[in-house]
Amino acid sequence: MIVWNSKYKGKQQNKIIFSILSFMLLFLTVVIPNSLQLFTAAIMFFCFILSIFIVTFNREMKNILHLYFFSVTVTIIFVIVGFIYGAPSIASQQVLIIYVLSPLFWIYISTGIIQVIGIDKLINWFVVLTILCCVSISLYFFLFITYGSNSISFFKESGNLNLKDGYAGATMFVYGSLIFLVGGFFSSPEIIRNKLLKFLLLGALLCSALTSGRSALILSIPVGILIGILFPYRDKIDMIGRMNTTLNIKVVFILGFSGIVSAFLLSHFTAIDVIYLLQNFIKDLYTAGGTARSEQANALIVGIVDSLGLGVGHGIGVDYVRSYTFPWRYELVWLATILRVGWVGALVYSLPFIWYFKKIYIITKRRELLSSDKFMFSGFFCAFIASNTNPYIESFSFQWMYIIPLIALFARPVILED
Template sequence: MIQIFFVLMLTLPTAFQMQRGVFLALITAVAGIFALKQWSVNRDIFYIWLATIVVGFFGVFWGVVNDAPGALRVSTVYIVWPALFLIYIGLSHSLNIIKALEKAVFLGILLATITSLIVMFAGYLGYEGVIYPLLVFLDAGFGSYDGHIAYRVYSLTTVMYGFTFILSYILVNRNELQGFKRVFIYTLLVFIVIAALGSARRAFWLVMLLGPFIALFFLQASYFRLNLTRFLSLIFKIFFVFLIFVPILILILKLDLNTLLELFVSAFSSQESSTGLRFLQAESLWSKFIQSPLIGHGLGSAADVVRSSEQPWAYELSYLALLMNVGVIGFIVYAAAVLWIIVKGIKISRKDSAFAKLFVPLVSALCTFLIMNATNPYLGKFDYLWVIFLPLALINAYLTQRTQYD
């Protein structure tokens, strides 16, 4: 059942929340009845989790004291959902369970990519009137502009995650991918690139630029590290494929390369409207942060610049907003928890091939997702917190059931 729920999170994020909530409650109840005796969490992982929960509780309390408008609303993200994920981490303490979840991630990425391409080509070919009413629960939309196109769909975030995940999977399994599986994986990666080019999402393009370097870094830090000659050869092959393949796709989609480049560069310019708003947010958030730099103003706080009247505590610059909310102390705790996952996972993946095959794709995609989250608060939703907790579950499986890896 957890696999089904995972696929639903990946393909229907933010949609059917009540129905998925009931399904999640059912899974939790079944797990509590039949599997709670098998629950096992490594001591270090529990202490790290406890430290983040303490920050969450204090942040909510401090937010209530300071009349933060979203203090209670965000308590689910910082307290309830992490507690729920800890339960599932303790239950996912075998390699087979993690492998099953990996298959669910693959299926979710595949379905999300197909959905994105359907939305893109339906708009591109003029069939949005037929297709989009069927996808109203995913907020499908399309626009054609001078030199580029753009579309939206909730599950596009999963596709963005999928690029680095699939690329890393190919790298660590490059000697084992044969026949249909090889064709399937490479085709899926091509489809993801097509979805990226038509999305006009500059964060997605940044992921495509940085993803290969991040994937190669964790590959070199793992059991499957290459010697210098093979490493440089692999970099050249990846660069060559993208240099040839991406321009061909741009021509096929009748996009303008100069327009795409200008659109991408504008993301780093304060003159562009959406980027300019982020600069204003940054100034406002920083000004409020320095008023209480150590402990912040509490979770759910709002600065002078408000992005949404319905959720004044929600900001696109999620890390700066978190710094303003919990201060330097709380921010260090959260950052240290994520850093521990990366460092601990690297140490294990250097000596264990089975672990590395699972960890390298997860941690590579996690890092690119953290980059995406810097300007879009994806981790402020339950549907994306698994990006952090799944690699943690893998580490817990290794530490609590190490004999399965010997």
């Protein structure tokens, strides 16, 4: 009995430590991504080690692992192909970290978070982290305007802020995290119970998006709202029968009122022209992200055609160079993926996401979609759209946006069975 108690206490201590480290990891990757990369990697490693002794895999989670190992096989094959065709060794190292180690770590850590902490508490964490994200943006603006570019080097080494002629745009990594969070909260505002907090948070997110200069982030607002309208959900508290939907007067009023107030404050208390920002946003959508991305897309398509869609290998680029430091890396991740590993390899990489979309469709059709599922799906969907124009999915600091939603859905049966 004493031995059993000691094992139980040890396991509980592991869970407590894991919970603390997990929150630290999410703070580092959500609020200040890429600012403390080595420290973030260390915390991530410790979380992974602890999660090995905590998590329990059900059948669906085992299927996720099988799909992961399929993708690892594809990665290793095309790393070898790239090496044969002259890819630099640093490219192979980066690929193995981003495509092999980092996803495995996030799969285990995410499973631990869902099973130890729970989805509801995780979303509460996201509320707190979102507030901190908005605070960090305000601090960034204040420091840059008051003390200059050197004062914000912690957030980004070559940080910049453009506030000219009614325009607003800042170079901050946190905007990548907000793509997920904006999509999630604008699709599921009912998930925030406190009405005042709901109004303030949506308003702060809207202001953050409009002043970011990031079309992908601004796009997350209408996409999130649309998903909230189209996807009916069943509240966990109301499991017996009554169906809820976000298409109601209260939600429309909150979203509309938050938008009007935020636009008014920006227009009247700053030099920012909201109409001009929206015009720029529409222009970026029309040009598919601007001239640079269009040229990049054309070059990648030519490379895909020349290779017959079979894949040229990881670490191999095309004539168009986007980064002289890493010339094999591109913002248009999925086109670049098809270039590197071919159509078949890209399909293998996308299988977990295809399965996730199918599962969401099934539970929505059955009227079993929870509000937390909708939050996660909307955040994921917005991040997935953004991955077509930004390389977030190829950064270990942002891969949580693509893995946590899957695990939150597929690991859920373990919680229900317990």
